[in-house]
Amino acid sequence: MSWTDERIDQLKGMWERGLTASQIADELGGVSRNAVIGKAHRLGLQSRPSPVKANETPKKATAPAPRKPAPAADVEAPRAAAPAVSAPAPVRAPVAAPAAPAAPAPAAAAATDAPPPPPQPRIISVGPGGFLRQGPGDQQAPIPPAPPRRLVPAKPSAEIADKTTLLDLTERICKWPMGHPGEPDFHFCGEQVNPGFPYCVEHCGRAYQAQLPRGTRRPPPPLPFGGPRVR
DNA sequence: CCCTGATTCGC
DNA sequence: GCGAATCAGG
Numbered sequence: 001m002s003w004t005d006e007r008i009d010q011l012k013g014m015w016e017r018g019l020t021a022s023q024i025a026d027e028l029g030g031v032s033r034n035a036v037i038g039k040a041h042r043l044g045l046q047s048r049p050s051p052v053k054a055n056e057t058p059k060k061a062t063a064p065a066p067r068k069p070a071p072a073a074d075v076e077a078p079r080a081a082a083p084a085v086s087a088p089a090p091v092r093a094p095v096a097a098p099a100a101p102a103a104p105a106p107a108a109a110a111a112t113d114a115p116p117p118p119p120q121p122r123i124i125s126v127g128p129g130g131f132l133r134q135g136p137g138d139q140q141a142p143i144p145p146a147p148p149r150r151l152v153p154a155k156p157s158a159e160i161a162d163k164t165t166l167l168d169l170t171e172r173i174c175k176w177p178m179g180h181p182g183e184p185d186f187h188f189c190g191e192q193v194n195p196g197f198p199y200c201v202e203h204c205g206r207a208y209q210a211q212l213p214r215g216t217r218r219p220p221p222p223l224p225f226g227g228p229r230v231r
Numbered sequence: 232c233c234c235t236g237a238t239t240c241g242c
Numbered sequence: 243g244c245g246a247a248t249c250a251g252g
Contacts (some may be wrong), residue, residue: 002244003243003244031245032245032246034245034246034247035244035245035246036245037245038243038244038245038246039243039244039245042243042244
């Protein structure tokens with residue numbers, strides 16, 4: 001994969017919106033987290049609270065450890081004295097949680113004289129599967145619909161809550177689909193994977209069948225996706 | 232262990 | 243320019 005203009009735009013947008021490099025990486029696909037970070041820096045995007053940056057580098061204090069095997073006789077550089085004054089607390093960008101389905105206040109809608117909704121700084125619309133709906137450039141926030149007369153808890157959470165959505169998938173999350181894509185409660189298994197496989201142990205058993213000799217009567221084939229679709 | 236971003240440096 | 247390897251903090 002190469003960095004096309006479009007992909008660069010997507011990178012910029014997501015980076016500025018506060019998505020982590022990992023999220024950006026598998027959102028874009030075909031690139032690693034490192035690639036995203038590297039590109040972001042090359043683009044001049046920077047800042048964002050880094051766990052390993054509370055200290056400034058005056059000159060070249062911290063020895064970055066030689067990439068090549070140390071040439072034997074090597075004196076461990078003494079750790080530079082930490083500066084007395086610590087930087088101000090790193091402040092997380094005040095953006096809404098990127099992927100999490102909005103958690104509705106349980107009894108929020110009860111109050112009839114509820115105060116007006118606090119204006120959200122940014123609006124991220126979420127599709128049926130839980131994915132972020134965002135255009136390539138993504139600079140423009142989606143036009144918010146006309147304000148409802150009465151506030152109602154966000155819909156998706158009830159069905160989708162605690163379900164593993166597309167955005168929850170990682171290298172070690174079972175990706176076995178549950179239900180059918182497009183349906184409101186479509187999600188993924190979400191179990192810990194069988195190491196080295198994209199599925200958990202149980203679903204590996206479904207996904208990988210032993211190769212039987214030719215002509216052998218095949219056992220009832222477990223169908224993926226929860227069986228044939230009935231309409 | 233998992234995660235995060237930063238940095239280096241061979242390609 | 244790219245990104246794997248590595249570092250370092252949470």
